[in-house]
Amino acid sequence: xxxxxxxxxxxxxxxxxxxxxxxxxxxxxxxxxxxxxxxxxxxxxxxxxxxxxxxxxxxxxxxxxxxxxxxxxxxxxxxxxxxxxxxxxxxxxxxxxxxxxxxxxxxxxxxxxxxxxxxxxxxxxxxxxxxxxxxxxxxxxxxxxxxxxxxxxxxxxxxxxxxxxxxxxxxxxxxxxxxxxxxxxxxxxxxxxxxxxxxxxxxxxxxxxxxxxxxxxxxxxxxxxxxxxxxxxxxxxxxxxxxxxxxxxxxxxxxxxxxxxxxxxxxxxxxxxxxxxxxxxxxxxxxxxxxxxxxxxxxxxxxxxxxxxxxxxxxxxxxxxxxxxxxxxxxxxxxxxxxxxxxxxxxxxxxxxxxxxxxxxxxxxxxxxxxxxxxxxxxxxxxxxxxxxx
Amino acid sequence: xxxxxxxxxxxxxxxxxxxxxxxxxxxxxxxxxxxxxxxxxxxxxxxxxxxxxxxxxxxxxxxxxxxxxxxxxxxxxxxxxxxxxxxxxxxxxxxxxxxxxxxxxxxxxxxxxxxxxxxxxxxxxxxxxxxxxxxxxxxxxxxxxxxxxxxxxxxxxxxxxxxxxxxxxxxxxxxxxxxxxxxxxxxxxxxxxxxxxxxxxxxxxxxxxxxxxxxxxxxxxxxxx
Amino acid sequence: xxxxxxxxxxxxxxxxxxxxxxxxxxxxxxxxxxxxxxxxxxxxxxxxxxxxxxxxxxxxxxxxxxxxxxxxxxxxxxxxxxxxxxxxxxxxxxxxxxxxxxxxxxxxxxxxxxxxxxxxxxxxxxxxxxxxxxxxxxxxxxxxxxxxxxxxxxxxxxxxxxxxxxxxxxxxxxxxxxxxxxxxxxxxxxxxxxxxxxxxxxxx
Numbered sequence: 048x049x050x051x052x053x054x055x056x057x058x059x060x061x062x063x064x065x066x067x068x069x070x071x072x073x074x075x076x077x078x079x080x081x082x083x084x085x086x087x088x089x090x091x092x093x094x095x096x097x098x099x100x101x102x103x104x105x106x107x108x109x110x111x112x113x114x115x116x117x118x119x120x121x122x123x124x125x126x127x128x129x130x131x132x133x134x135x136x137x138x139x140x141x142x143x144x145x146x147x148x149x150x151x152x153x154x155x156x157x158x159x160x161x162x163x164x165x166x167x168x169x170x171x172x173x174x175x176x177x178x179x180x181x182x183x184x185x186x187x188x189x190x191x192x193x194x195x196x197x198x199x200x201x202x203x204x205x206x207x208x209x210x211x212x213x214x215x216x217x218x219x220x221x222x223x224x225x226x227x228x229x230x231x232x233x234x235x236x237x238x239x240x241x242x243x244x245x246x247x248x249x250x251x252x253x254x255x256x257x258x259x260x261x262x263x264x265x266x267x268x269x270x271x272x273x274x275x276x277x278x279x280x281x282x283x284x285x286x287x288x289x290x291x292x293x294x295x296x297x298x299x300x301x302x303x304x305x306x307x308x309x310x311x312x313x314x315x316x317x318x319x320x321x322x323x324x325x326x327x328x329x330x331x332x333x334x335x336x337x338x339x340x341x342x343x344x345x346x347x348x349x350x351x352x353x354x355x356x357x358x359x360x361x362x363x364x365x366x367x368x369x370x371x372x373x374x375x376x377x378x379x380x381x382x383x384x385x386x387x388x389x390x391x392x393x394x395x396x397x398x399x400x401x402x403x404x405x406x407x408x409x410x411x412x413x414x415x416x417x418x419x420x421x422x423x424x425x426x427x428x429x430x431x432x433x434x435x436x437x
Numbered sequence: 438x439x440x441x442x443x444x445x446x447x448x449x450x451x452x453x454x455x456x457x458x459x460x461x462x463x464x465x466x467x468x469x470x471x472x473x474x475x476x477x478x479x480x481x482x483x484x485x486x487x488x489x490x491x492x493x494x495x496x497x498x499x500x501x502x503x504x505x506x507x508x509x510x511x512x513x514x515x516x517x518x519x520x521x522x523x524x525x526x527x528x529x530x531x532x533x534x535x536x537x538x539x540x541x542x543x544x545x546x547x548x549x550x551x552x553x554x555x556x557x558x559x560x561x562x563x564x565x566x567x568x569x570x571x572x573x574x575x576x577x578x579x580x581x582x583x584x585x586x587x588x589x590x591x592x593x594x595x596x597x598x599x600x601x602x603x604x605x606x607x608x609x610x611x612x613x614x615x616x617x618x619x620x621x622x623x624x625x626x627x628x629x630x631x632x633x634x635x636x637x638x639x640x641x642x643x644x645x646x647x648x649x650x651x652x653x654x655x656x657x658x659x660x661x662x
Numbered sequence: 663x664x665x666x667x668x669x670x671x672x673x674x675x676x677x678x679x680x681x682x683x684x685x686x687x688x689x690x691x692x693x694x695x696x697x698x699x700x701x702x703x704x705x706x707x708x709x710x711x712x713x714x715x716x717x718x719x720x721x722x723x724x725x726x727x728x729x730x731x732x733x734x735x736x737x738x739x740x741x742x743x744x745x746x747x748x749x750x751x752x753x754x755x756x757x758x759x760x761x762x763x764x765x766x767x768x769x770x771x772x773x774x775x776x777x778x779x780x781x782x783x784x785x786x787x788x789x790x791x792x793x794x795x796x797x798x799x800x801x802x803x804x805x806x807x808x809x810x811x812x813x814x815x816x817x818x819x820x821x822x823x824x825x826x827x828x829x830x831x832x833x834x835x836x837x838x839x840x841x842x843x844x845x846x847x848x849x850x851x852x853x854x855x856x857x858x859x860x861x862x863x864x865x866x
Contacts, residue, residue, distance in 0.1 A: 082750055083700055083731075090702055090747055109593075110616035111747040112703055115780030118626060122779070131776065137704035137801075156465025201714040219704065219801060281494050281559045284590025295559060297495075302562045368464020371498060371555050371565055382498050384555070387464065399498040399555075407592055433703055436616060436744075617782065618746050622847040625781045632781045633849035 069098035082111045089432030100417045105410045113436040120396040133220040136434040141170040142376040144224035150372030150383035151226045155365045163228040164307045165348040172337040177204040178377035179330040182429040189426040227358030245341045269324035273412040273424035283407045287379025292318035292325040299375035323427040402430035438563035441469040470567035482587040493556035496588035501602035506548040583609035601626035692818040698734035699727035703741025705768040705801040712804040731757040742770035743784040760831030766793045769800045789854035
């Protein structure tokens with residue numbers, strides 16, 4: 048057997064979720080979990096078939112937050128879509144801004160000044176820290192630890208949101224990046240405040256980890272649960288911490304080297320088993336790496352303009368063509384695909400949502416587990432419905 | 438990574454009669470693409486995934502594009518023979534004269550739906566390779582082969598295209614609407630989709646909104662003021 | 663029957679507490695408004711932030727978010743209501759026990775907000791269910807949600823137990839069930855509940 052044939056055979060098996068035969072005689076119990084469900088992250092529904100407590104079929108149902116972002120964007124100018132990108136993954140508005148700005152910059156061949164690149168990196172890594180902290184908080188909340196870990200996470204998140212607010216004017220919907228730079232310059236006091244917050248972050252991660260990482264209940268419920276094999280993860284387009292927890296070394300910050308990420312030293316944490324605990328651990332370690340990037344970026348930020356002098360703001364009409372730009376968002380690969388027909392509006396505007404595509408393998412991970420663990424496995428994917436349904 | 442032209446040559450060598458077409462992209466991103474013939478698409482996709490050098494094992498993005506019927510107006514100079522009555526020396530005589538007229542020809546370029554795939558390689562860490570496929574027409578039964586058996590990542594994204602654009606992916610294991618409800622009949626992302634009349638109250642209506650408000654008032658639906 | 667305020671203060675100084683049934687009843691109701699744990703979109707995150715340590719909604723007796731509509735007094739419609747979700751929202755509202763209140767949080771819940779041109783977006787939840795407090799903002803800050811909460815508490819405080827304006831659970835003729843819209847081939851059917859939301863038309 049050739050290498051290619053062998054690979055084809057290995058991958059072929061992952062194309063459908065395995066079929067689980069119910070044991071015994073009884074009827075299957077069909078449960079609709081959602082769209083209003085206390086443990087889901089939003090309006091998401093899973094149609095689950097249960098054999099006793101065991102999941103034998105699981106079909107996710109989407110669309111309860113389908114807000115027609117793409118259709119609206121095709122009827123609006125390029126810049127007018129920037130505030131809408133904030134509302135995709137509403138935890139990480141700044142990385143969404145960056146992904147969209149990057150795609151448009153690719154479409155028109157726009158350069159970005161160095162200072163703006165530094166600001167983007169600082170904001171993106173702050174976003175990553177607060178996203179991972181809250182996503183772990185929600186995961187533990189779904190495990191039954193109602194409130195407490197989430198409160199620790201939100202305590203830190205509020206500090207970071209204060210920074211966002213003082214810079215951009217809004218806590219969550221920052222609408223900050225522009226094609227060819229950023230909207231407002233960071234000030235000295237803002238950088239001082241950021242340094243102060245970043246200096247406090249390692250202690251927060253230590254505290255968070257001391258409370259959780261060796262917690263017996265967390266280990267018992269997470270280890271060996273919801274295993275995702277690396278071949279399946281790649282074939283199903285899984286990206287972000289989910290993919291790296293499965294042991295696949297693929298971080299777009301390292302692969303595409305977009306922005307100025309090649310100037311910073313950081314490692315890519317990888318998991319061994321691909322279970323929930325690995326995903327949790329990868330997120331914790333990614334927070335630490337993000338803090339490392341922040342510590343390198345904050346002292347070296349250069350002076351200079353924040354908008355490229357050639358950047359066109361009024362009468363922005365890209366030449367006909369198309370571009371796909373992607374970044375490593377906290378949830379995974381966030382990409383924007385744009386087709387221009389020379390007009391002021393994009394002809395086609397597409398968001399590649401990491402949250403939706405990471406859910407492709409939800410059924411595979413949940414089959415055979417108890418229904419109580421489904422909530423946990425779902426929580427470990429870390430999705431935001433605004434991005435799943437758009 | 439190989440250039441797109443080299444990949445095209447590799448595909449043609451591996452899958453005979455693949456019918457791959459190079460589509461240039463004039464924008465500065467220079468992400469050129471390859472158009473596949475739907476008949477051989479699955480074989481080509483398998484080759485792209487399994488070839489040791491290309492190894493496009495990661496289907497990142499998959500989306501639909503609607504290209505409606507385009508009316509193209511062309512100005513053509515037509516020379517034709519015209520019979521004219523000319524005053525000749527022997528009275529009026531019919532004479533055949535060549536006359537050149539500029540005529541506007543309208544021709545309708547039939548529309549189609551397109552599926553665009555962005556491939557990356559996790560193993561080799563290269564990409565993107567853009568491949569695209571066209572449907573024959575824009576009816577509800579426009580078909581394309583499903584690439585879900587090759588890349589599982591296509592599963593939900595193909596369902597989304599089926600829902601919003603109406604391309605039927607043959608060979609998809611579970612082709613249902615994904616974002617809209619099952620009873621929904623339209624394909625809202627198509628360019629000719631007409632939205633339902635959702636009357637939106639505005640205190641100072643103008644233009645389109647005013648027209649709609651007047652329509653609603655004439656129908657006697659509102660309470661008025 | 664209201665007690666004279668000055669007399670009440672005077673009696674209070676002497677250690678005598680005078681009140682009315684109505685005041686006591688409404689004080690009890692407003693001090694433990696339990697919201698439903700029900701998030702729709704972006705605003706839900708601000709709603710969660712409101713319950714966290716910094717903003718501490720518990721000060722208003724509303725920290726207990728109930729997962730079940732049967733145990734909740736207040737529905738915070740926090741985010742965009744899509745046409746796919748609208749029937750479920752109405753159904754959840756129908757399942758809540760009286761007295762029940764609704765806060766429309768954010769521009770989307772009020773009118774569709776930035777997404778109002780969308781084909782799948784409901785242009786305001788007040789098309790189907792009655793709303794007590796609207797909070798503008800996209801998303802509203804946690805302080806704004808607290809403000810809405812206090813507004814709701816004032817409303818509860820001002821409700822007499824008998825006569826005009828009494829809470830619905832004391833009014834035998836109040837409408838209990840609201841029609842759940844059906845998902846049709848092109849749109850929701852009907853597109854609004856005419857009894858709750860008469861189409862407002864103003865042409866100047």
